[in-house]
Amino acid sequence: MSIRFNFGGDEHIFGEVSEDMSLASFFTGLSMTNAVRSAGIKGVTEICPANASFQIRFNPDLIKPQDLLAELKSMEAAASTSDSVLKTRIIELPVYFQDPWTHETCLRFRERHQDPSSTDLEYSARINGYATVEDFIAAYSGQPWFVSMVGFVAGLPFLYQMVERQKQIQAPKYLRPRTDTPKLTIGHGGCFAAIYSVRGAGGYQMYGVTPAPIYDPAMKVRYLSDDMCLFKPGDIVKFKAIGRDDYDATLEEIDANRWQPTVRECTFSLTDFNRDIYGTNAKLMELIDGR
Amino acid sequence: MxxxxxxxxxxxxxxxxxxxxxxxxxxxxxxxxxxxxxxxxxxxxxxxxxxxxxxxxxxxxxxxxxxxxxxxxxxxxxxxxxxxxxxxxxxxxxxxxxxxxxxxxxxxxxxxxxxxxxxxxxxxxxxxxxxxxxxxxxxxxxxxxxxxxxxxxxxxxxxxxxxLPVNLRRAQTVPSELRMLPGLYWHRITEASGKRFFDETWKVAPEADRIGYRFKGGTPLEFVEREQPFGAGSDPSNIVDACYPYGSVQVPSGTEPIVLHRDAVSGGGYMMVGVVISADMDLIAQLQPHTPARFVPVRLEEALAARADGNAALARAEEYLAG
Structure with missing residues (x-):
């Protein structure tokens, strides 16, 4: 696998690890950006990992673009062959699937959808071969997800489920983007889940909402007081399906600023994962359940 | 106060x-x-x-x-x-x-x-x-x-x-020429389509704000046929969501180019055909809707020379004001 490097104007270098999405590509991209960060290269201003690519922004008055490119290329071999062991954390996020707010929004923009006669959940369950919406939700919240990119808008995580490719849930984006999406909606487009950090336009299928803020520019939410964005690339997320009562109770705790998500430190090895996907996931999820 | x-x-x-x-x-x-x-x-x-x-x-x-x-x-x-x-x-x-x-x-x-x-x-x-x-x-x-x-x-x-005297200010010309380094996913469009993209005159669309500027009036892009990569989405303009550079020119569905500006969305799933050079970012900030504009391809060396010119113009103005 060879990274396709490209200059993005005179201030960016873009590196595409692969055209398609895979955990291996994500890890190579993350290793590259970690290597760039530890190298402390003069003139580098932004280091952004993405799903299967990454981007470095630099000040060409301080470093020649060709010199930076040469430096990045020198890091490629090590990044591609690195053991892909990541010290990270697993975060449990409560999600109220089939909630009334995304349901109402989904009905309001029905004419922009592939299948106006069913809901986003019904449609997604059907095209992914699940007999019922409940089975679909069980698959969605049954296995953990990798934060493979944070962005679009502040704090919005793109999530890639930690299952084999045949089991990846896929769904097209709306035919035309909606002008509204409720805040903290769990959405899905392509093979990625996303959590809308703020209310706004969007094209992903909508499945539910989390009561937990994931971005707080005022930094008043107790678990966002040091860092206004909850998620970083490399985090592992486990959705926990909850009902209306739990949602309301959690929201009350959040309003009183007493609640915080369950977060556990963990180590993830891509080699171990590829050897035994569900065994690796089970061990990760035990960290959450053994609270 | x-x-x-x-x-x-x-x-x-x-x-x-x-x-x-x-x-x-x-x-x-x-x-x-x-x-x-x-x-x-x-x-x-x-x-x-x-x-x-x-x-x-x-x-x-x-x-x-x-x-x-x-x-x-x-x-x-x-x-x-x-x-x-x-x-x-x-x-x-x-x-x-x-x-x-x-x-x-x-x-x-x-x-x-x-x-x-x-x-x-x-x-x-x-x-x-x-x-x-x-x-x-x-x-x-x-x-x-x-x-x-x-x-x-x-x-x-x-x-x-x-x-600041007029000769030390930046001149705004019509139609605006936005110099751009072709790249990123340029290979996704056909050669004829790429040529047409630069030949045609576009117009600033009403959707023009701090996030980005949309342009319209040109011919939709023609994509090189391919089987879409896993995770990219079904439209030929879709890619596996990637970072968007400042100044990057994305073309959703191949129809209307959007140049991202200072409040850019940082990433997403639309292919980009290149990036407007840093020296021309200020120019975009002063474009009104309906203004005609052309994209002009440049090489990296030209982009760096234009940046140096911009830096020199700023230095001249700053020196003048410092008296």
Missing amino acids: AVKVISPGLSTSVQDLGRPGHYHVGIPEGGGMDRFATRIANLLVGNEPGAALLEATFMGPELEFTQDVTVAITGGELPPKLNGEERPTWESFPVKAGDRLSFGFLKGGARAYIAISGGIDVPVVLGSRSTYILGALGGYQGRTLKAGDELPIGEASGKSGLS
């Missing part, structure tokens, strides 16, 4: 030179869209070039001052009036407590920069006072101004009567 907002204009926000370093969590650099105008407005009133000022879009605000200050307006030609009397642009002038600053109709460009001696003293968030409207971050309460807002002003004496 404040400035009262009597009327806010169309979209006026507090900006400075931005907050680099948080793009990896989706928080864009932000800051004045026209960096040259931002720096010069500040220098004209005796501020540091990166002090917080107001960026007014298409239409000026009306402001009332509660203290004596020095004010300068740069950027687009938005004629200032002090208590109804015309004042020059690109020149600092004194304002007394109780005075009202308003504006006539925009005569050229799109955005004016209103610097006040002492700078606008809103809290620094992540190293900057600029407003990131989409994320409700920084600036005055994370939003554009509203009537009744009171903006705190820093302590400063200021100096009036400084002006």
